[in-house]
Amino acid sequence: xxxxxxxxxxxxxxxxxxxxxxxxxxxxxxxxxxxxxxxxxxxxxxxxxxxxxxxxxxxxxxxxxxxxxxxxxxxxxxxxxxxxxxxxxxxxxxxxxxxxxxxxxxxxxxxxxxxxxxxxxxxxxxxxxxxxxxxxxxxxxxxx
Amino acid sequence: xxxxxxxxxxxxxxxxxxxxxxxxxxxxxxxxxxxxxxxxxxxxxxxxxxxxxxxxxxxxxxxxxxxxxxxxxxxxxxxxxxxxxxxxxxxxxxxxxxxxxxxxxxxxxxxxxxxxxxxxxxxxxxxxxxxxxxxxxxxxxxxx
DNA sequence: CTCATTGTAATTCATGGTATTACAATGAGT
DNA sequence: ACTCATTGTAATACCATGAATTACAATGAG
Numbered sequence: 001x002x003x004x005x006x007x008x009x010x011x012x013x014x015x016x017x018x019x020x021x022x023x024x025x026x027x028x029x030x031x032x033x034x035x036x037x038x039x040x041x042x043x044x045x046x047x048x049x050x051x052x053x054x055x056x057x058x059x060x061x062x063x064x065x066x067x068x069x070x071x072x073x074x075x076x077x078x079x080x081x082x083x084x085x086x087x088x089x090x091x092x093x094x095x096x097x098x099x100x101x102x103x104x105x106x107x108x109x110x111x112x113x114x115x116x117x118x119x120x121x122x123x124x125x126x127x128x129x130x131x132x133x134x135x136x137x138x139x140x141x142x143x144x
Numbered sequence: 145x146x147x148x149x150x151x152x153x154x155x156x157x158x159x160x161x162x163x164x165x166x167x168x169x170x171x172x173x174x175x176x177x178x179x180x181x182x183x184x185x186x187x188x189x190x191x192x193x194x195x196x197x198x199x200x201x202x203x204x205x206x207x208x209x210x211x212x213x214x215x216x217x218x219x220x221x222x223x224x225x226x227x228x229x230x231x232x233x234x235x236x237x238x239x240x241x242x243x244x245x246x247x248x249x250x251x252x253x254x255x256x257x258x259x260x261x262x263x264x265x266x267x268x269x270x271x272x273x274x275x276x277x278x279x280x281x282x283x284x285x286x287x288x
Numbered sequence: 289c290t291c292a293t294t295g296t297a298a299t300t301c302a303t304g305g306t307a308t309t310a311c312a313a314t315g316a317g318t
Numbered sequence: 319a320c321t322c323a324t325t326g327t328a329a330t331a332c333c334a335t336g337a338a339t340t341a342c343a344a345t346g347a348g
Binding site: 001002003004005006007008009011012015016019033034035036037075083084086087088089090091092094095096099100101102103104105107108109111112115116119120123124127131132135136139140143 | 234239284
Binding site: 047058062 | 325
């Protein structure tokens with residue numbers, strides 16, 4: 001069990017936009033070929049990133065641009081842009097109200113797990129797009 | 145997108161076993177009625193918890209018991225018992241090797257995200273079954 | 289031996305993520 | 319104004335997986 005593609009795809013999209021800014025027009029087809037995923041998924045994701053105020057997309061002409069500096073874009077924003085705001089874990093909806101464990105489990109576990117999720121988001125908030133871009137550039141250098 | 149029932153169910157099972165120790169025989173049917181889930185799922189989960197060395201199950205007779213004190217059982221153990229050891233996020237398997245972003249994204253994002261997962265597991269390791277049992281008992285008191 | 293229970297396999301069902309097709313709307317370039 | 323590549327979005331199909339369910343042999347105390 002793991003989270004879906006969404007956040008990693010969104011991150012890769014933003015990395016490409018940042019990396020190829022001014023060099024290539026980053027259309028959904030261009031981005032799709034980097035990620036190796038369907039262009040429609042790219043457009044949908046770009047729409048979510050646009051709603052989150054991270055990019056602007058040129059309808060008609062094509063291509064996307066960052067609205068904020070890579071230093072100002074965190075993985076938390078990216079995560080929130082493409083994932084619903086829901087609990088980390090699915091806790092059974094209808095536990096037995098007759099059972100002292102069942103009738104309290106949602107509240108008890110829910111509280112504990114929401115703290116864990118908050119910490120995860122804090123971790124994400126400390127990772128910026130600039131960090132990732134740096135990582136990519138370093139990895140490219142080491143490759144040679 | 146969220147994690148499945150598994151870990152919360154496993155936690156509830158262990159809580160019931162701890163809570164009803166010596167009072168009721170905690171068969172899969174008994175546990176299933178507290179969680180309100182199919183008994184087969186309970187048995188499968190109990191099997192995983194047994195493999196992890198957290199409980200012992202009386203085949204034939206029925207009923208399960210904790211092998212360790214609730215203070216010694218952490219949410220991390222429970223999580224690892226029922227979830228595969230895999231990355232937190234699914235990162236695209238076949239990114240474009242021609243693209244400088246595509247050919248490095250797995251390594252770069254993977255490293256960052258595995259750190260986040262480690263932190264999550266550390267959080268889990270600080271929550272014990274005894275903590276949850278306490279939470280349940282407190283919630284029960286406040287209910288009156 | 290009996291019988292409730294476990295362990296496990298097999299099957300079905302439902303959900304949700306991803307792929308794909310299709311097409312109207314957009315808007316710079318001519 | 320027209321063209322045309324591209325976006326935005328709906329609709330549909332497909333598939334993987336989690337959960338429910340059925341079935342039954344194996345277990346082991348009484």
